[in-house]
Amino acid sequence: MIKIVIADDQELIRQSLSIVLNQREGLEVIDAVSNGQETIASIRKRRPDVILMDVRMPKMDGVQCTRIIKENYPDIKIIILTTFDDDEYVYNALKWGASGYLLKGISMDGLENAIRTVHSGQAMINPDIATKVVRLFSQMAQADYVMEVEQERSRELTKTEWKIIGEVGKGKSNREIAERLLLSEGTVRNYLSTILNKLEFRDRTQLAIWAVQKKTGRKITAPEEERL
Structure with missing residues (x-):
């Protein structure tokens, strides 16, 4: 059972989402x-969850709340569900660790899929702002939000892991990465979990920012001595 908290200042939104989501198998709204x-x-x-x-x-707005929650409860997944696709909101929500950013026009089936997706450790971004997110990754990589990794840790990455990192930096989903590299989605998820552990990153967003930083001015490739 995936336990959900709804945070919204509109009572109608809270009630509506609670009623619909509680009817979905495996989902439970425990508070609004x-x-x-x-x-x-x-x-x-x-x-x-x-x-x-x-x-x-x-x-306290949702972005500030996201920062506090992720600093203290990093395992809790957060989906920003809003009517706003302003750059600043998207930038800061992803910067502080949100796993998803969706506009409120999304269907209930789409929202259910997003909840299950982020609960499994993946990211979910509304298609309408996916291009903007990739652009923001580049801005974050080139600005003051720098992801640092000890050189020894990056040397532990295999060639396949480097390829996956490169695809993450392009904003690709697990399914797209799987199709590109001829792997199953489950295998890609396992690789991503291993990569995050090796690099000591909190989530996929941090990995994507690092990937963009790494390829600035050069393509992401594994050193020749890297093993398969």
Whole structure:
């Protein structure tokens, strides 16, 4: 059972999402709150698996709340569910560790799929802003948000892992990576888990930023001595 907390300042949204999601097999809305402070209080008591987070809320907005939650509860997955696709919101939500960024026009089937996707450790970005996300990765990589990795850790990466990192840096999904490299999606997920552990990254977003930084001015390839 995937435990969900809904954070939105509109009561109608909270009630509607709670009713529909509770009817979906394997999903349970364990709380619905109206601002960031209530969200943090709720997760301390209930420890959800996934949070559906609005951006504009009173007392504490969704982006600030995301930062606090990911710093203290890194295993909790956060999906930003909002009507806004403003660059600053997207940038900061991903910067602080959100696993998904969806617009509220998404279908309920699409939202259910997104919840299951981020719960499994993948990222889910609304198709309407996917291109913007890739551009933001590049901006983040070239600005003051620098991902550092000890050289010894990057030397542990295999050739296949380097290829997967390169595809992540292009904003590719697990399915697209699997098709490109002739692997199964399950194999790609396993590789990504291993890569994150080797590089000590918190999530896929950090890996994507690092991948863009690595290929700035040169293609991401494994050193000749890297093993398969």
